[in-house]
Amino acid sequence: MEECTQIAILLDFYGQLLTKRQFEILDMHYNADCSLGEIAGQLNISRQGVYDGVKKGKEALKSYEKKLGLVSRFAKHEKTLRAVLENLKGLKNVDNADYQNRIIDICAKELEKVISEL
Secondary structure, eight states: OOHHHHHHHHHHHHGGGSOHHHHHHHIIIIISOOOHHHHHHHHTSOHHHHHHHHHHHHHHHHHHHHHHOHHHHHHHHHHHHHHHHHHHHHGGGOOOHHHHHHHHHHHHHHHHHHHHHO
């Protein structure tokens, strides 16, 4: 995943754990696509201050993900749910009741796993 996208997602999950200033800087940089100079001008701080804020904020977000793993767990659950949905949609075209029941059982087990990990 591209780093900009990764940081934007981490910011969605953990942004409120950052300092107000770090969140503001990262939000402007990654979500509003502002340059360091533009952020410095808007926040009335030095470009170096913005750079440091971005660097420390990114480190903090990555540290939160490493410790808590919410983004990776979310991605794993999303992948499982999409697979379950596709399997269930595919049952419309199947006339074999035994096959349908096996697919339903597999889907139910996958959903139980997701629920138990929430």
